[in-house]
Every structure is written in structure tokens, then in C-alpha cells.
Amino acid sequence: MTVADGEPAAAVPASNPQDNQTSDPKPSENPMDATESKPVAQPADSLDDLGLPNSAADGLVTKPFPKPLEGVQPEPPAQLTPEQNSKYEQVLKEVSSWTKVPVSLAKGAEERPLTDDDRMFLTRECLLRYLRATKWNVSDAVKRLRNTLAWRRDYIGDKLTPEYISIENETGKQVILGYDIHGRPCHYLIPSNQNTKTSPRQIEHLVFMLERVIDIMPPGQESLTLVIDFNQTKSGQNATISQAKQTLDFLQNHYPERLGRALVINIPWYINAFLKVIWPFIDPVTQKKLIFNDDLRKHVPPQQLMADVGGDVKFEYRHSDYWPALTKLAERRREAYRQRWIAGGKKIGESEFYLRGGEERATTETTAPTGEQQLEEKLEKLAVDNDKAAETTPTASAS
Structure with a gap:
């Protein structure tokens, strides 16, 4: 957990367990052998080849668990009030209008076009997290979201790789x-x-x-x-x-x-x-x-x-077991998440429930209906009931 201020340290060769392999064998002289030796491609969300355990029942554990125990479920999300939903819609409208964001938090930092990674970060749940953190202050939430995108571009970017962090x-x-x-x-x-x-x-x-x-x-x-x-x-x-x-x-x-x-x-x-x-x-x-x-x-x-x-x-x-397994597990989950986002139309405000493989294309938080909406629902139900009654009532014969 220890972290520090100051200038970046001099580059240190990262110890990557995947690099500690013996040198590649000489290529086969038979082209058919080379073809047969290629690994079978795995679907983005397939984990079968990683040999991951599921619980203590698997004996000695040296790799991460890929999922919770059977029957473990997240707590249901809080229901949004009409006012909260209105504020969410305001934030969504604002961030959806962005075309550029700064490349860092430095004063006067250059602004560059919004990327797919930026858009994919701005999910429905993400916007709601920032609203809750700012006590539903729309302008504060928008400001902090913009700052986070700038921070992520500068601090994370392509720099924090498994190879660099491994040591x-x-x-x-x-x-x-x-x-x-x-x-x-x-x-x-x-x-x-x-x-x-x-x-x-x-x-x-x-x-x-x-x-x-x-x-x-x-x-x-x-x-x-x-x-x-x-x-x-x-x-x-x-x-x-x-x-x-x-x-x-x-x-x-x-x-x-x-x-x-x-x-x-x-x-x-x-x-x-x-x-x-x-x-x-x-x-x-x-x-x-x-x-x-x-x-x-x-x-x-x-x-x-x-x-x-x-x-x-x-x-x-065991670093040589754990680190590659965690890296591949995260990579595949991340790729499956991205593919769902692309399939859904690359939308800002997409549902994380859907992106993480939820069975339904739905947001994880719902909005409480307003009084007007409740009245409309009752009128619609009444109209349906009247139609059904009319269909079942026998009509008089013509004289």
C-alpha cells in the first residue's frame, strides 16, 4: 500500500514471470508441425485454459478466484428519485457533448479529442458514482468527471503495464x-x-x-x-x-x-x-x-x-503462477466488456450491468415513477381492462 511523492524513479527492468522462460526451440523444418503447434484461440471471456480455482475446496490455491461463490449476490441498487434522475440526465447531456478533454491536470494542458476509452469509462453507473460523491451537485460532478479523464490519460495511459508493475x-x-x-x-x-x-x-x-x-x-x-x-x-x-x-x-x-x-x-x-x-x-x-x-x-x-x-x-x-493468471483473467474480462460496449453502439451512459455480462440489457439503478407517470400507467391499465370487458360482453341480436 506504500506510495510516495517525488520525481519518477529511474527505469528499472521489470521482473515479468512470462519473461522467465527458456529460449524458443528451433523452428520445425516441417511446415505442418509448425501449424499444429499453434495454440487454439480462446474467446474473449473464456477462462478454461487458465486453471483457476473456485474455493478452498480446490486445495492449495496459488491463483485468483474468477467469480463469487454460488448464491452470492450484490445488494440491490438504490432506486433513484425523480429529482436524482433529472440530475443524472443533466450530467449525461453535458458529458455527451464533450469532444475534447485535457491530457493532464496541469494548468493550461492541451486538449485532445475524446477517445473510445474515455467514452467507455463514462457509464451510467460511473456518472451516478460521481453524483453521489458530490451529494448530487451536477456542476461538481461534471467537473470531477472531466478531471478524472485528464488524470487517467496522464497517470495511467499505456504506462501501467503488468511488466512494469510486476517487480x-x-x-x-x-x-x-x-x-x-x-x-x-x-x-x-x-x-x-x-x-x-x-x-x-x-x-x-x-x-x-x-x-x-x-x-x-x-x-x-x-x-x-x-x-x-x-x-x-x-x-x-x-x-x-x-x-x-x-x-x-x-x-x-x-x-x-x-x-x-x-x-x-x-x-x-x-x-x-x-x-x-x-x-x-x-x-x-x-x-x-x-x-x-x-x-x-x-x-x-x-x-x-x-x-x-x-x-x-x-x-x-507464487508470483510465477499468480501474476500471469491475474493478468490474463483481467485482460479477458476487459476485452469481453469492450466487445459488449461496441456491440451496444459505443454509448456514453451504457449500463455496467450489461457490460459485465448481465443477462438483461438494463441499467443497475431504476427511477421511481413520478405522479404523472403513475397516473398514465393507471389510465393505460384501465383502458386495457375496458377493452377486455368489451370483448367478453355478448352483443344483442339484430331484429
């Missing part, structure tokens, strides 16, 4: 594993596994993993559960005050409403002191989502919870 996770200091009782992906932060010195790449690592958590969210879910385990953490392994402030800044400004719950356990005294210092910088809504030293089995099904924190999953972090 940061070689010891498993961050792990995405399992889903909580509401289908939220669980993102573990384990400071005792810290393996690198303070650098900007540590914050980039956190952003990269947050993006992967979002990639693997099931239909109807838009938030995550953080599991922060300070067991065996030594002084100096946790984030500095500066790092914590920077992390809170981008989480609250660019990932609003993404935190569903934060489960914090095994807190040593110096972490308690640290939390007291940064507590005023944490949004009050976020503060309510933090739960300290609770029984994690109440929040995450034991069959998908690490044994180290009270669950039944015997998990061992």
Missing part, C-alpha cells in the same frame, strides 16, 4: 483473492511483504491493482472490499504520511464510491498513531466503511477467505 508484487504484498458476502472482490494489502524502496511506482502499483479489481467485478457490483492485514508488519514497512495523503487524494477524487468496505486487522500501536494523524483527511463517508479487528468470516465466506486471516483458503503466493 512490485513479487512477494505478494497486494493480492486480489475471493469475493465478500455481497460479491465485492477482495483486495488484500499486506505491508509485511514489502519488497521495494519508496518510489512513485509503489503508488502506481496500487492504482494498477485497483484497476484489476474493477476488471473482475461481477454484474451488478461496482465496489470492492479492502482487507488490510498488519500482522508481522515492522515499523517502516507501512506508508508514510505523505504517501497516505496522496493515496487518499486519488482514491477520493478518481475512484469515488468504489470502496464498499475496508477490513483492517492486527493493528500495532504505531499504526494506531498513524491512523489518528491521517483520520481527518479521510472523507466521513469513507470513515464509516472502515471496520477494525472484526471477525472477517462475518464479511467474507470462509471458502474464499485466506487462512492467514481466519478463512479456509490455503493460499500461497
Whole structure:
């Protein structure tokens, strides 16, 4: 979880498990052999070749789980009031009119045309998250959405690749594993596994993993559960005050409403002191989502919870197993998401429920009908009932 301010560190060759392969064998002299050796192409959403486990029942686990346990469902979304829906429509109209956005948050930054990635980011649920985070202030939500697009272009772009980030996770200091009782992906932060010195790449690592958590969210879910385990953490392994402030800044400004719950356990005294210092910088809504030293089995099904924190999953972090599996799982989910967005017409305001593979093409939040709409529905029903009655009433014979 540690992150830092300052200038980017000098480029360091990333340790990519996929690079640690033996040299390619000599090409076959028989063209037919070469053809037969080609791997069979997998559909964008197919995971059969990854050998992913589903629960503790699979024995020793070294790869991420691709889905929640059977029967685990996200909580139903809140119903929008007519006023809230009106504000959503205002935001949708405004962002749909954008043709250019800045390339960074720097003052006077150049503006460039909106890309497909920008448009795909602006889903119905995304606009609603920013509205909720700004207490339904339309102008504030629009401003923050525009700032986030600029930030994503500059900070994420094409830079945060699995190869570049790999070295940061070689010891498993961050792990995405399992889903909580509401289908939220669980993102573990384990400071005792810290393996690198303070650098900007540590914050980039956190952003990269947050993006992967979002990639693997099931239909109807838009938030995550953080599991922060300070067991065996030594002084100096946790984030500095500066790092914590920077992390809170981008989480609250660019990932609003993404935190569903934060489960914090095994807190040593110096972490308690640290939390007291940064507590005023944490949004009050976020503060309510933090739960300290609770029984994690109440929040995450034991069959998908690490044994180290009270669950039944015997998990061992093996970078050469975990990192390629997480990378491919996220890539395929992301590609399936994109293909659905394209098939749906590349719309701003598209439903994430649909994009994540939901069975119905529908938004995840509904609007409460207005009084006028309710009256219209009653009149329509009355007209239908009258028509049916007329059809069943016998007519008199002509004399």
C-alpha cells in the first residue's frame, strides 16, 4: 500500500514471470508441425485454459478466484428519485457533448479529442458514482468527471503495464483473492511483504491493482472490499504520511464510491498513531466503511477467505503462477466488456450491468415513477381492462 511523492524513479527492468522462460526451440523444418503447434484461440471471456480455482475446496490455491461463490449476490441498487434522475440526465447531456478533454491536470494542458476509452469509462453507473460523491451537485460532478479523464490519460495511459508493475508484487504484498458476502472482490494489502524502496511506482502499483479489481467485478457490483492485514508488519514497512495523503487524494477524487468496505486487522500501536494523524483527511463517508479487528468470516465466506486471516483458503503466493493468471483473467474480462460496449453502439451512459455480462440489457439503478407517470400507467391499465370487458360482453341480436 506504500506510495510516495517525488520525481519518477529511474527505469528499472521489470521482473515479468512470462519473461522467465527458456529460449524458443528451433523452428520445425516441417511446415505442418509448425501449424499444429499453434495454440487454439480462446474467446474473449473464456477462462478454461487458465486453471483457476473456485474455493478452498480446490486445495492449495496459488491463483485468483474468477467469480463469487454460488448464491452470492450484490445488494440491490438504490432506486433513484425523480429529482436524482433529472440530475443524472443533466450530467449525461453535458458529458455527451464533450469532444475534447485535457491530457493532464496541469494548468493550461492541451486538449485532445475524446477517445473510445474515455467514452467507455463514462457509464451510467460511473456518472451516478460521481453524483453521489458530490451529494448530487451536477456542476461538481461534471467537473470531477472531466478531471478524472485528464488524470487517467496522464497517470495511467499505456504506462501501467503488468511488466512494469510486476517487480512490485513479487512477494505478494497486494493480492486480489475471493469475493465478500455481497460479491465485492477482495483486495488484500499486506505491508509485511514489502519488497521495494519508496518510489512513485509503489503508488502506481496500487492504482494498477485497483484497476484489476474493477476488471473482475461481477454484474451488478461496482465496489470492492479492502482487507488490510498488519500482522508481522515492522515499523517502516507501512506508508508514510505523505504517501497516505496522496493515496487518499486519488482514491477520493478518481475512484469515488468504489470502496464498499475496508477490513483492517492486527493493528500495532504505531499504526494506531498513524491512523489518528491521517483520520481527518479521510472523507466521513469513507470513515464509516472502515471496520477494525472484526471477525472477517462475518464479511467474507470462509471458502474464499485466506487462512492467514481466519478463512479456509490455503493460499500461497507464487508470483510465477499468480501474476500471469491475474493478468490474463483481467485482460479477458476487459476485452469481453469492450466487445459488449461496441456491440451496444459505443454509448456514453451504457449500463455496467450489461457490460459485465448481465443477462438483461438494463441499467443497475431504476427511477421511481413520478405522479404523472403513475397516473398514465393507471389510465393505460384501465383502458386495457375496458377493452377486455368489451370483448367478453355478448352483443344483442339484430331484429
